[in-house]
Amino acid sequence: MSSDIGRLSRRLGATTDQSTASSMDVSLKEAIMENLTLGEHLEAEAEAESPESLLKRMLSIKSAVTTSSSFAQKQQAAIGTDAIFRGIGTGSIGKIFGHPGTIFAYKLPVSGQPEKLWNNYTKHLRVYHSFKSLPYIPDQVEIPRCFWYATPDTESFWSDNLERFPDLPHYPRLARHALCMERIFPLPRPIRHALVDKFCPQKARQTIKDSDSNKDCLVRPCLGRVKYGTGGHFFTLRNFKLHANKIKELEINPSELIIGMSHALAVGSLIYFLLSLSRQARI
Structure with missing residues (x-):
């Protein structure tokens, strides 16, 4: 093999x-x-x-x-x-x-x-x-x-x-x-901490912020799914799922995401999407 x-x-x-x-x-x-x-x-x-x-400002694809x-x-x-x-x-x-x-x-x-x-x-x-x-x-x-x-x-x-x-x-x-x-590359600390302050249970916030693994923060938009609740002790910033109700709550314009994602899905169906740094900011 x-x-x-x-x-x-x-x-x-x-x-x-x-x-x-x-x-x-x-x-x-x-x-x-x-x-x-x-x-x-x-x-x-x-x-x-x-x-x-x-989060509204920084998770926009135009930011x-x-x-x-x-x-x-x-x-x-x-x-x-x-x-x-x-x-x-x-x-x-x-x-x-x-x-x-x-x-x-x-x-x-x-x-x-x-x-x-x-x-x-x-x-x-x-x-x-x-x-x-x-x-x-x-x-x-x-x-x-x-x-x-x-x-x-x-x-x-x-x-x-x-x-x-x-x-x-x-x-x-x-x-x-x-x-x-x-x-x-992961999203910067201010965005990580804002996600924690907004969506993580208060008693677990500092632990999540201090966790080394949660420094590898990537946000995965899930436009076709809603989920309520905070996740409790299972809260993680690795592949953080930004569900449709969270996008609405943050007043992020979903059309910015829908256009790019729909074009991508026309190329291939098994594609995962992440909100991350643009290539110009990475290299």
């Missing part, structure tokens, strides 16, 4: 172009420096706004949002170092690790069935190239780039990076299949 996937990977040209990677590193450094300044302005603005007002200065500082400090990869999410197919100081994220399979991850990779490529061929999509929806696929035998990756993955009791450090893709 591994050798078959490896041959297919080479046939599809699933390698990172070094000049492209280098230019992205330069752009990342520039973006981080801008974010250090912009993040401070966002923090100052947030102090003067209610959670509802901040200019930057990463928080603390996140940008960590990214800047990690550039060119051998920082440990950090787990930033888990899905049905794989665990995702962020590569500090770069725009890369690695998805590793959670089961002994790497063909699911490979299928994820090939579909990701098809969707990405389909979107690139549609000129009206980029201003509404962005698809994270998919760079390459590695197998346990990909020495060029694992010899340099195996020790940088955490060695966990439930997920030991091993050379595995790996999908390298563009990381979707």
Whole structure:
């Protein structure tokens, strides 16, 4: 199985172009420096706004949002170092690790069935190239780039990076299949805290704000679903579901989301949507 996937990977040209990677590193450094300044302005603005007002303004797709200065500082400090990869999410197919100081994220399979991850990779490529061929999509929806696929035998990756993955009791450090893709960076602290202040039970708010895992905050709009209540102790900012009733409550214009999402669904049906930083703010 591994050798078959490896041959297919080479046939599809699933390698990172070094000049492209280098230019992205330069752009990342520039973006981080801008974010250090912009993040401070966002923090100052947030102090003067209610959670509802901040969320209405910042979760609009027309808003200019930057990463928080603390996140940008960590990214800047990690550039060119051998920082440990950090787990930033888990899905049905794989665990995702962020590569500090770069725009890369690695998805590793959670089961002994790497063909699911490979299928994820090939579909990701098809969707990405389909979107690139549609000129009206980029201003509404962005698809994270998919760079390459590695197998346990990909020495060029694992010899340099195996020790940088955490060695966990439930997920030991091993050379595995790996999908390298563009990381979707988390929303900044003022937005995270506003979500907590607005939707989290009061007794759990500070715990949620202080949680490291909840710093990996991504908002997932769910326009076809309503849900009431706060979630209690199960409240999480990872893939935070912004249901239709919450969108209405925050007075966010749903048409801004509907247009982009409907265009995207015309390209492919199995597409998940997240509110995140624009690519211009990420690299």
